[in-house]
Every structure is written in structure tokens, then in C-alpha cells.
Amino acid sequence: MKRDKILIVFKNTSTTDKASIIYQIFGQCLQETNFKNDDSIVKNLTWSTKYYTTKFDLYIDQCDSIEEWTTDFIDPMCDLLRDALAGLIIIGEIPKDTSLISKSVVDQESFLIWCHNGNQIELNELDDLNLKMAVSQSQVEFVQLDNSTDKNDYHDKVGTERIKEIIDTYEWTHSKSLNTPRGQKKVLPPQDNLESILTQLQQAKLHYESLDTDSTDAEQFASELAKEIADKLGL
Incomplete structure (x- = not known):
């Protein structure tokens, strides 16, 4: 639909x-x-x-x-x-x-x-x-x-x-x-994935540092974050 x-x-x-x-x-x-x-x-x-x-x-x-x-x-x-x-x-x-x-x-x-x-x-x-x-x-x-x-x-x-x-x-x-004028190289729409991933990594770093790195929560957080970033990158 x-x-x-x-x-x-x-x-x-x-x-x-x-x-x-x-x-x-x-x-x-x-x-x-x-x-x-x-x-x-x-x-x-x-x-x-x-x-x-x-x-x-x-x-x-x-x-x-x-x-x-x-x-x-x-x-x-x-x-x-x-x-x-x-x-x-x-x-x-x-x-x-x-x-x-x-x-x-x-x-x-x-x-x-x-x-x-x-x-x-x-x-x-x-x-x-x-x-x-x-x-x-x-x-x-x-x-x-x-x-x-x-x-x-x-x-x-x-x-x-x-x-x-x-x-x-x-x-x-x-x-x-929209048509691109003849002779002009077509510019692809900006992909916000990379900026989004970089931002997410910066935020995640701060959040991860607040966790006990030996804890199950920290391990689960890192695993879920890695999966989400891989999905965004199409891996």
C-alpha cells in the first residue's frame, strides 16, 4: 500500500x-x-x-x-x-x-x-x-x-x-x-546513517563508561549496539 x-x-x-x-x-x-x-x-x-x-x-x-x-x-x-x-x-x-x-x-x-x-x-x-x-x-x-x-x-x-x-x-x-541538468554530475541524497552512527558511538561511549565493564549489562549493551550499527551499515 x-x-x-x-x-x-x-x-x-x-x-x-x-x-x-x-x-x-x-x-x-x-x-x-x-x-x-x-x-x-x-x-x-x-x-x-x-x-x-x-x-x-x-x-x-x-x-x-x-x-x-x-x-x-x-x-x-x-x-x-x-x-x-x-x-x-x-x-x-x-x-x-x-x-x-x-x-x-x-x-x-x-x-x-x-x-x-x-x-x-x-x-x-x-x-x-x-x-x-x-x-x-x-x-x-x-x-x-x-x-x-x-x-x-x-x-x-x-x-x-x-x-x-x-x-x-x-x-x-x-x-x-528531480532532474539533474545535463553535464552536471548527479549528487546523491545525503545519507544520515554515517552521522547517526558517529553520534551514537559518541553517546554510547559515555554510557558504556558509566557501566561496570565486567557486568552483564555492559556486555549486553555492547552486543546490542554492535548489532544495531551493523544493521545500519547493511552488514
């Missing part, structure tokens, strides 16, 4: 703030539409990069409880929507109990972004949390919505710029490649 929908769900967000966040992420796509703040579906939007364009529909939802919303969303009645999702973006405070995220909220071929819009979280704490989720094989990535900078200490994009980067690098099933 063609995955051509992005679903963004807000927890307890005012109409004004909701529209502001949508424009931060999808503003370029909405320029030629009649988007209204209370719209729940915006069809036939265009996501463009220097390498491709693709058409998608934006679905917008709101809830009082992310936990209850996800419970409803993984019901078989929502199978058709989940199968059509390129990705799910959740806007709300990151829960203290991240086991909520371990549920198979979306298919493995879809991206899942949780955008924290509560009290500021230190970027290194967010990096550690993302590393923890990666080691546990969860596909979610946590992003802080409001940042004073566009990049972290590892020069990785953060905030809304990171959200756009995830959408940019998603493997759309129906994108249209």
Missing part, C-alpha cells in the same frame, strides 16, 4: 498553538492551500527537497491522553490508516514511563516522532533518552519542540529542523526524483 499520509496528534494544545506548530513544520507545504486552524485533514500537499518531490495528505488530531489515544489507534479498526502512514508525529510532554512508546504504534516502515513541548529538557538528557530507545529497538525519536539552537553538541539538527530532516530522508514509496 502507498504510504502517503502523515498524522500529527496534539495533547491538550490550543487551536492557536496547534496551528503555529503545524506551520513550523509544514509551512512551506501549506503556502498554496486554504488551510484553516480547525482543519483535520489537508489533502494533496507537496513535500519538496532538492532531490525529490512527493505528494501526501496531512491528518490532524487532538486528545486529552496520549496513552488512551494510542490504545485506540492500535485497534484493528485503524489498520487501514496505519498501513497508509508514512509517519506519526506526537506533540506532548514526554512521559516519565517510556514503556508506553514500546507499543507497536506504527508499522516498521513508518517514522515515529515524539515532540516534547513541556518544560525544557537538556539536550544531553534527550540524547541519552534516544540512545536508550535505540538500544531497546524502539523506532521512536524524541525531539524537543522549542530549542534555542538548531543543532546539538554533535552538530546534529534538533527541534523542528530535525523533524523536517526525518521527513526529508524518509523513503517515500511514490516520490518523483
